[in-house]
Amino acid sequence: MIERTLADKGRASCLRDGCGLGASRTGPPRTALRRYLPAPAATCALLLAFSASCVSQVDDRMSGQIPRAEHGAAAMDYQIREFDRLVPESKVDEVPRGFDPVVWTAFIPEDNQMTAERVALGKKLFFDKRLSQDGTVSCATCHDVTRGFTDQRPTSEGIGNQLGRRNAPTTMNAVLLQTLFLDGRSPTLDHQARLPIINPIEMGFADGESAVKAIADDLEYQQMFKKAYGREVNYEDVGRAIGAFERTMIFLDSPFRRYLEGDEKAISADAKEGWRLFNEKARCVSCHHMSLSNPLGTDNRFHNVGVSARHWDFEALARKGIKAMEEDPSEAKLEQLALATDMSELGRFMASKNRSDIGAFRTSMLLNIGITPPYMHDGTLDTLWDVMDHYNKGGEANLFLDGGMEPLALTEKEIDQVVEFLFMLTDERFAGENRRQMEAQRAKAQKNRPFRDDEMANRKKLAFEDRISK
Ligand code: HEC
Numbered sequence: 335m336i337e338r339t340l341a342d343k344g345r346a347s348c349l350r351d352g353c354g355l356g357a358s359r360t361g362p363p364r365t366a367l368r369r370y371l372p373a374p375a376a377t378c379a380l381l382l383a384f385s386a387s388c389v390s391q392v393d394d395r396m397s398g399q400i401p402r403a404e405h406g407a408a409a410m411d412y413q414i415r416e417f418d419r420l421v422p423e424s425k426v427d428e429v430p431r432g433f434d435p436v437v438w439t440a441f442i443p444e445d446n447q448m449t450a451e452r453v454a455l456g457k458k459l460f461f462d463k464r465l466s467q468d469g470t471v472s473c474a475t476c477h478d479v480t481r482g483f484t485d486q487r488p489t490s491e492g493i494g495n496q497l498g499r500r501n502a503p504t505t506m507n508a509v510l511l512q513t514l515f516l517d518g519r520s521p522t523l524d525h526q527a528r529l530p531i532i533n534p535i536e537m538g539f540a541d542g543e544s545a546v547k548a549i550a551d552d553l554e555y556q557q558m559f560k561k562a563y564g565r566e567v568n569y570e571d572v573g574r575a576i577g578a579f580e581r582t583m584i585f586l587d588s589p590f591r592r593y594l595e596g597d598e599k600a601i602s603a604d605a606k607e608g609w610r611l612f613n614e615k616a617r618c619v620s621c622h623h624m625s626l627s628n629p630l631g632t633d634n635r636f637h638n639v640g641v642s643a644r645h646w647d648f649e650a651l652a653r654k655g656i657k658a659m660e661e662d663p664s665e666a667k668l669e670q671l672a673l674a675t676d677m678s679e680l681g682r683f684m685a686s687k688n689r690s691d692i693g694a695f696r697t698s699m700l701l702n703i704g705i706t707p708p709y710m711h712d713g714t715l716d717t718l719w720d721v722m723d724h725y726n727k728g729g730e731a732n733l734f735l736d737g738g739m740e741p742l743a744l745t746e747k748e749i750d751q752v753v754e755f756l757f758m759l760t761d762e763r764f765a766g767e768n769r770r771q772m773e774a775q776r777a778k779a780q781k782n783r784p785f786r787d788d789e790m791a792n793r794k795k796l797a798f799e800d801r802i803s804k
């Protein structure tokens with residue numbers, strides 16, 4: 335079975351495999367995926383004609399009107415209503431609009447077929463704060479529906495107001511990723527969903543059993559688990575149900591998509607120029623692969639683009655990381671090191687132990703990027719202009735910097751055009767929030783561009799000069 339082979343490996347379709355665009359220099363070798371896929375899929379004709387019409391847009395409510403609860407997240411019942419508006423309950427066992435049915439099956443684990451009961455259970459769990467040890471945190475606290483399924487903070491706040499080390503990525507379209515977490519340490523949504531619950535600084539249960547105890551008395555859950563999986567409340571099925579619910583979070587309907595489908599008016603002339611720069615002078619496409627059939631904008635590989643080189647001595651950290659993992663190689667320990675210690679900055683290295691992965695993180699998806707600031711794994715860049723300044727100067731020099739990073743000599747106008755393009759990647763359902771973000775970020779960038787370095791961008795100064803002369 336083609337589908338089974340793929341789903342088992344947790345890597346399905348060339349959506350996840352870079353679709354044959356330029357190969358990257360780091361990361362695991364390409365999978366032999368094309369051998370398994372039928373010809374049309376292998377050539378990436380995966381997403382069929384995608385209708386641009388879309389469900390109700392989020393209106394232009396001022397964010398101040400959203401009722402806020404613990405940790406600043408929107409109130410859970412408000413979020414649920416909002417979710418229902420964005421994703422009206424449809425036939426969940428049907429293939430999402432725009433997907434080839436064969437390809438879609440490859441995203442569904444064999445032991446977790448999509449049923450309405452499973453999705454409903456996963457939805458209840460996703461918004462349930464009882465899944466945290468102090469009852470203040472649900473998945474939706476950090477993956478807030480009203481904030482592009484992130485928390486829009488530099489790094490996340492969990493139980494007891496503890497701050498983690500990493501920026502919460504969006505759960506939108508996460509089903510289409512090849513690996514999960516910024517260092518790729520989890521293979522599937524169903525597996526990933528169990529980990530925050532037992533992470534001491536996120537939801538904080540000692541183990542799966544204690545988490546199950548917190549909800550097992552609830553009659554409604556007892557019935558829902560029975561209906562969904564034919565079993566009592568249990569931890570594995572908590573992960574499966576949440577995974578099923580997350581598979582309904584498909585948000586691909588952007589103006590850029592309509593442009594690729596032939597609607598010339600969908601994006602502005604500046605945005606079109608930004609797309610050209612993205613593919614040429616700005617070199618973004620060498621890692622952020624993007625096309626109609628590969629819409630996420632990631633090669634699913636891991637690169638060191640120098641985000642944390644500003645603050646860390648990687649060599650010393652790496653030695654510490656190796657020692658800690660030798661002492662306790664368990665999954666729970668890896669979770670803790672990744673989210674609660676300095677070793678977080680080692681990125682992919684902690685999962686792969688390859689030296690070339692030191693300080694490398696998965697290439698981020700760019701779909702819906704406009705509404706999920708701040709940026710990068712540590713949330714240190716506030717605006718997309720800051721992101722451009724970072725790339726324009728060639729990232730931050732360090733021994734493990736990806737070979738694809740170099741000064742770009744982009745002009746101010748060109749930077750604006752790439753940013754204009756990036757804001758065209760947001761699903762139309764968030765058009766209002768996207769506009770608000772663009773204006774807010776522009777205002778911020780006009781006041782302050784802390785990462786701008788024209789000398790570096792134009793090679794008037796070389797990357798290692800500062801370090802050598804220190
Ligand atoms: C305290 C905040 C917080 C809570 C609670 C939380 N997450 Fe996350 N989530 C994060 C952060 C931070 C990351 C990135 C961590 C990393 O890469 O190491 C993440 C990563 C993810 C990813 C991977 C996305 C990607 O791009 O790889 C998914 C999926 C996800 N979370 C789903 C969930 C689910 C489901 C729950 C509830 C069971 C949950 N999260 C609870 C903060 C949180």
Ligand code: HEC
Binds near residue numbers: 612617620642738
């Ligand atoms: C060498 C590969 C590579 C190149 C070239 C590259 N990126 Fe990235 N990009 C990455 C990686 C890896 C990350 C995640 C880095 C991190 O979090 O530390 C990332 C993160 C981002 C983010 C932040 C996403 C988020 O959710 O926080 C944006 C935006 C982005 N890149 C845009 C661009 C643009 C625009 C260009 C071209 C000017 C570009 N990238 C060039 C690999 C690359």
